[in-house]
Amino acid sequence: MSKVSRLEVIQSGARRRWSAEEKGRIVAESESGARQVSATARRYGLLPSQLFTWRRLAREGRLTGGEDAVTFARAVIAHNPPSATSSASRMEIVLADGVRIVVDKDVDTDALVRVIGAIRQQ
8 A cells, every 4th residue: 555645635616605794895805905806816715706796796786695685676655545636547656766757557568668778777
């Protein structure tokens, strides 16, 4: 039997879960100076591309504990009895940025989808 003169441990590449706080701390560290992304990624065993993704998500306000996290838009349902000037066949849509869209029951849904998409791109 030959003796082992060198033993090397290879990591299995098991997936690590990072909390939102850990991600935020790592992102902040990577923004502390020029050329810090690669060094920071190496320090935590990340690929630079993963850290760049976290930085982008942080800028967009979407950095969470898991990349598959589901987010929902806030919905407000209010019952306002129809007034003499309003029609029960109208619908009011309030987007997240406060934009209000009022349409009647016969609205062309394809056109409405295009309008909402155009407003969100602004």
